[in-house]
Amino acid sequence: MAVHNENHTKRLSLRLATAAIAMFGFGFALVPLYDVFCDITGLNGKNFNQGPIQISTVDESRTVKVQFITVNPGNMPWNFEPTERSIRVSPGEDRQTVFYAKNPTTNWMVAQAVPSVTPSEAAPYLHKVNCFCFERQPLEAGADTEMPLLFIVDPKLPEHISTITLSYALYDLTDNQKVTQVKPNKDKGRARL
Amino acid sequence: MATVDVDLPHVKEDDPHHHGPARGLGRWLYTTNHKDIGSMYLIFSLCMFMIGGIMALIIRAELFQPGLQLVEPNFFNQMTTMHGLIMVFGAVMPAFVGLANWMIPMQVGAPDMALPRMNNWSFWILPFAFLILLSSLFMPGGAPNFGWTFYAPLSTTYAPESVTFFIFGVHIMGASSIMGAINIIATILNMRAPGMTLLKMPLFVWTWLITAFLLIAVMPVLAGVVTMMLMDIHFGTSFFNAAGGGDPVLFQHVFWFFGHPEVYIMILPAFGIISEIIPTFARKRLFGYASMVYAVASIALLSFVVWAHHMFTVGMPLVGEVFFMFATMLIAVPTGVKVFNWVATMFRGSLTFETPMLFALAFVVLFTIGGFSGLMLAIAPADFQYHDTYFVVAHFHYVLVPGAIFSIMAATYYWLPKWTGHQLNETMGKIHFWLSFVGVNITFFPMHFVGLAGMPRRIPDYALQFADFNSMASVGAFIFGFSQLVFIYNVIQNVRVGEKATAQVWEGAQGLEWTLPSPAPYHTFSTPPEVK
Numbered sequence: 028m029a030v031h032n033e034n035h036t037k038r039l040s041l042r043l044a045t046a047a048i049a050m051f052g053f054g055f056a057l058v059p060l061y062d063v064f065c066d067i068t069g070l071n072g073k074n075f076n077q078g079p080i081q082i083s084t085v086d087e088s089r090t091v092k093v094q095f096i097t098v099n100p101g102n103m104p105w106n107f108e109p110t111e112r113s114i115r116v117s118p119g120e121d122r123q124t125v126f127y128a129k130n131p132t133t134n135w136m137v138a139q140a141v142p143s144v145t146p147s148e149a150a151p152y153l154h155k156v157n158c159f160c161f162e163r164q165p166l167e168a169g170a171d172t173e174m175p176l177l178f179i180v181d182p183k184l185p186e187h188i189s190t191i192t193l194s195y196a197l198y199d200l201t202d203n204q205k206v207t208q209v210k211p212n213k214d215k216g217r218a219r220l
Numbered sequence: 221m222a223t224v225d226v227d228l229p230h231v232k233e234d235d236p237h238h239h240g241p242a243r244g245l246g247r248w249l250y251t252t253n254h255k256d257i258g259s260m261y262l263i264f265s266l267c268m269f270m271i272g273g274i275m276a277l278i279i280r281a282e283l284f285q286p287g288l289q290l291v292e293p294n295f296f297n298q299m300t301t302m303h304g305l306i307m308v309f310g311a312v313m314p315a316f317v318g319l320a321n322w323m324i325p326m327q328v329g330a331p332d333m334a335l336p337r338m339n340n341w342s343f344w345i346l347p348f349a350f351l352i353l354l355s356s357l358f359m360p361g362g363a364p365n366f367g368w369t370f371y372a373p374l375s376t377t378y379a380p381e382s383v384t385f386f387i388f389g390v391h392i393m394g395a396s397s398i399m400g401a402i403n404i405i406a407t408i409l410n411m412r413a414p415g416m417t418l419l420k421m422p423l424f425v426w427t428w429l430i431t432a433f434l435l436i437a438v439m440p441v442l443a444g445v446v447t448m449m450l451m452d453i454h455f456g457t458s459f460f461n462a463a464g465g466g467d468p469v470l471f472q473h474v475f476w477f478f479g480h481p482e483v484y485i486m487i488l489p490a491f492g493i494i495s496e497i498i499p500t501f502a503r504k505r506l507f508g509y510a511s512m513v514y515a516v517a518s519i520a521l522l523s524f525v526v527w528a529h530h531m532f533t534v535g536m537p538l539v540g541e542v543f544f545m546f547a548t549m550l551i552a553v554p555t556g557v558k559v560f561n562w563v564a565t566m567f568r569g570s571l572t573f574e575t576p577m578l579f580a581l582a583f584v585v586l587f588t589i590g591g592f593s594g595l596m597l598a599i600a601p602a603d604f605q606y607h608d609t610y611f612v613v614a615h616f617h618y619v620l621v622p623g624a625i626f627s628i629m630a631a632t633y634y635w636l637p638k639w640t641g642h643q644l645n646e647t648m649g650k651i652h653f654w655l656s657f658v659g660v661n662i663t664f665f666p667m668h669f670v671g672l673a674g675m676p677r678r679i680p681d682y683a684l685q686f687a688d689f690n691s692m693a694s695v696g697a698f699i700f701g702f703s704q705l706v707f708i709y710n711v712i713q714n715v716r717v718g719e720k721a722t723a724q725v726w727e728g729a730q731g732l733e734w735t736l737p738s739p740a741p742y743h744t745f746s747t748p749p750e751v752k
Contacts, residue, residue, distance in 0.1 A: 036334045036410045043402040047440050054444025057474050058459060061467070100462075101377075141462050147537060198463030 080154045085119035086182040089189075093153075093180065095124065096194040104132055105166075107140075107197045110173070118182040126159065126195070129171035136201045137165045140174075145192040152181035153191055163200060240742050249344070252336030253742065254321045257343050259639075261318025262632070264347060266708070268310030269625075271354070273701050275303040280663075280697035282680055283690050296680035297365035298357065304368025305386075308486065309393050310350050312620065315628045316489040317400045320428050323635060324404060326733040326740060327422045329413025329749045334406035342399035349392035356382035367678055369479070372460035372471035376452045383453065387446045394439045401435035404428055413732070415751035419510065422731050426513050427492030430520045434481045434488070437524075442478040445471065469534055476527035484523045487587075487619060488516055490627030491558055494580050496731070497634050498562050501577035502569030503728035508561040515554035515561075522551050532603045541600040548598035552591070559588055574726070575649030579630035582622055582657050590618030593668065608678075611671025617664045621700075622657075629656070629707065636711065637725045641739030642718025648710050655703030662696025 093116055095109035106129040116122045130136050140160040144150040155161075159174035166172060180191065241247045241256065251257060278299050282290045291299070321339065325332055333339045356363040361380035364370065375383060408429045412421070421429075448459040448471075458464025460471045491512075499506045506512065528536060528544045536544075562584050571577075593615040597606055606612060629652075637643055666689035671677075675686045682690065721738040732751070736744050 032410065036406050039406050039409060040335060040402050043405055043436055044398075047398045047402075047436050049440075050437055051440035051444050054441040054474060054477075055448070057441075057444075057477065058448075058470060061470050061473060139463055139465075141465070196462060200463055 090115040092190045094192045098196040103199045118180045123177045126174045130166035133168045140195040143194045149191045152184040154179045254333045258318045258321030265315035272306035275299045280694040284694040293680045298363040301364045330411035335403045342396045346396045349389045353389035356385045390446045394443045401432035404432040413748040423495035424492035427488045431488045438478045438481040445474045476530045480527040481523040493627045493631045497580040500728045502566045504569040507564035515557040518554045533607045545600040576630045576634035578653045583626045586622035609671040610667045610675045614667035637721035643721045652706040659700030
C-alpha cells in the first residue's frame with residue numbers, strides 16, 4: 028500500500044526519541060554547566076575561591092575597601108550582622124573579621140550563609156581562606172556565636188575596582204535538616220543528597 | 221511553492237479496501253486515522269480556547285475598574301497563570317498539531333501519518349493532562365498562582381500544594397508534544413509522494429518540519445526543569461534553593477532555554493499557513509519560496525541563543541546584555557524577509573478578500589506591530605522600563621492573538637470546505653473577522669500605553685491613572701471573546717449545511733490537497749500521486 032519503508036520510519040523515530048531523551052539529560056547538564064560558566068567568568072557574583080592559598084606579594088601601593096552586608100531572607104529570625112561594616116585592606120594581605128549571630132527563638136536551629144560578591148567582576152579575586160559559610164551553623168535556643176571569616180584580596184585585582192561588597196544571606200535550614208540528610212558538597216557549596 | 225502537477229489518483233469510493241470509519245464512540249477512542257485525530261486535536265483546542273478565554277474575561281472584568289471588585293487577589297493570580305498555561309499548551313499548540321495531522325499527509329501525498337498508533341496515544345493523553353491541571357482549581361490552596369513562567373522559588377518554596385499536579389500535567393503534555401513531533405518528522409521525511417523533493421514541499425509542511433525539531437529539542441528541557449522543581453519540593457534537593465547552594469536564577473536560564481524556542485513553536489506554523497493563504501488569494505506564486513524556507517530555519521536556529529533577553533533585569537553582566545540584545549535584534553532580519561515576501565506576493569496580484577485572506581492580512585499587519593514592540597523590548601537599556609509591565613503583555617498578545625490565533629482561524633476557514641465539503645458562509649465569516657479584528661485592537665493596543673506609563677502585569681488592582689485605558693481594554697476583550705461564538709456557529713453550520721464545495725474550493729489554490737474531492741474521503745492517497 029504505502030510506498031514508504033517501514034524500517035526507515037522505525038529507525039528515524041528511534042533516533043528522534045533518543046534525541047529527546049538526550050535533551051532531557053541536557054536540561055540537567057545545564058546545572059553544572061551553569062556553575063562552570065560562572066566559575067570561569069566570575070559572573071553572577073558567585074565566589075568559588077575557597078580554602079588555603081599562597082600569595083607571597085602584598086601590594087602596599089593601594090588599598091581596597093571591603094564592605095560586609097548581611098541579609099535575612101524570608102522569615103529567618105536570627106540576629107545576624109558583621110562586627111565591622113567595612114575594612115580597608117591591601118591586596119595580598121590576610122585579614123580576619125567576625126560576624127555575630129544569635130538565635131533568639133526557643134528552638135534549636137541550623138542556618139547556612141550564602142555569599143555573593145559585588146561587583147561580580149571582583150568575585151574571582153576575593154579568596155576566602157576560611158569562612159563560616161563553608162559549614163552549617165547550628166545554634167541552641169537563645170545562644171549566640173561569633174563566626175570568623177579569613178580572606179585575601181588577590182593583588183591581580185583590576186586597578187579600577189576600589190570597593191568590594193561581600194554580602195551574606197543567612198538561610199534557615201532547620202526543616203531540611205530534619206527531613207533529609209543533606210550534606211554540603213565542600214568544593215561547590217551545592218547541596219547533595 | 222513550486223507548482224505541483226499531479227497524476228490524479230482515482231479515488232474509488234466504493235472500493236472495499238477504502239472502508240469508512242467505525243461507528244460510535246469507539247471510532248474516536250481507537251482511531252488511527254489522521255483526519256479523525258486532526259479533528260479531535262482541533263475540537264480539543266477549541267474547548268481549551270474557550271476555557272482559557274473565560275479566564276481571560278474574568279481577568280479583564282476584574283481590571284475593568286481600579287479596586288478589588290469580583291475576585292480575590294490569589295484567585296486572580298490563579299486566573300493569570302491558568303490562562304497562560306491553557307492558551308499556550310492547550311489551545312495554540314494542539315491547534316497547530318491538529319492542522320498538521322489533517323493537512324501534512326494530504327499535502328505531501330501520504331496515506332496517513334507515519335506512526336498512526338502513536339498518533340492516537342499522543343492525542344488521548346492530552347485531555348488527561350489538562351484534566352489534572354484544571355482539577356487543581358478545586359484543590360485546597362487553589363490552582364498554581366505563580367504565573368505561567370513559574371519562576372522558582374515562587375513555584376517551589378512558596379507554591380500551593382497543587383504544584384505537584386501542575387508538574388505532572390506538564391510532563392504529560394510534554395510527552396504528547398514530543399510524540400507528535402516525532403510523528404510529523406517521520407511523516408515528512410519518509411512518506412512524501414514520489415517526486416516531491418524537499419524544496420517542492422508546501423511551506424506549511426516546511427514550517428512544521430522545523431517546528432517539530434524545535435519541539436524535540438526543547439520540550440525535554442521543560443520536562444527537566446519541572447522535574448528539578450519536583451525534586452526541590454519533595455526530595456530535598458536544592459537546584460533552585462539558595463539556602464542549599466542552588467540558584468533561583470538558574471531556573472530562569474533553564475526555563476527560558478525552553479521558553480524562547482517555545483514562542484517560535486507557536487508562530488512558525490502560522491508563518492506556513494499565511495504563506496499558503498496569501499498566494500491563493502493573490503493568485504500568484506509565493507514570492508521567494510527558498511528564502512522563506514531559509515528564513516524559517518534561521519529563526520529556529522537563532523531562537524536557541526537569545527533566551528536571556530527575557531531576563532535583562534536579573535542582574536546580568538554588561539557583556540551578556542549586549543550579546544543577547546544584538547542576537548535578538550538579528551531575528552528581525554529573517555522575520556523581515558518573510559513579511560516583505562508576503563507583501564511582494566500580493567504586489568500586482570489579483571487580490572480577493574475572502575475570510576481566510578482577511579485573517580491572513582490582519583496577521584501580517586498586526587503580527588508586524590507585535591514584532592516591532594518586540595524589537596523595543598530587545599533593547600536592553602530600554603527594557604528596564606518595560607520589564608514586567610503591560611507593555612510586555614501587549615507585545616506577546618499581539619504576536620499570539622492576531623498572530624498565532626488569527627493564523628489558526630485563517631487556516632480553519634481556508635481548509636474547512638475541504639474537511640466538511642461545504643462552501644463557507646462568507647457573510648458570517650466576515651462578521652466574525654471584523655468583530656475579532658476590532659475587538660483584538662481595542663483590547664491590546666491600550667495596553668502599550670498603560671505599560672509605558674508603568675502599570676505592572678499580573679496585578680488585580682492598579683493606580684487610578686490607568687483606569688480609562690483598562691476599561692477600554694476590558695470592553696475590547698468582551699467584544700473579542702463573544703465574537704468567537706460567531707466562529708463556533710460558523711464551524712458548526714459549515715459541518716451541517718452549505719453549498720457543495722468543489723475539489724478546488726478556492727480559485728487560486730495550489731497543492732495536492734486541492735486535487736482531492738471535498739469533503740476529503742476517509743482514506744486519501746492510498747496510491748501515492750506522482751508529483752512532477
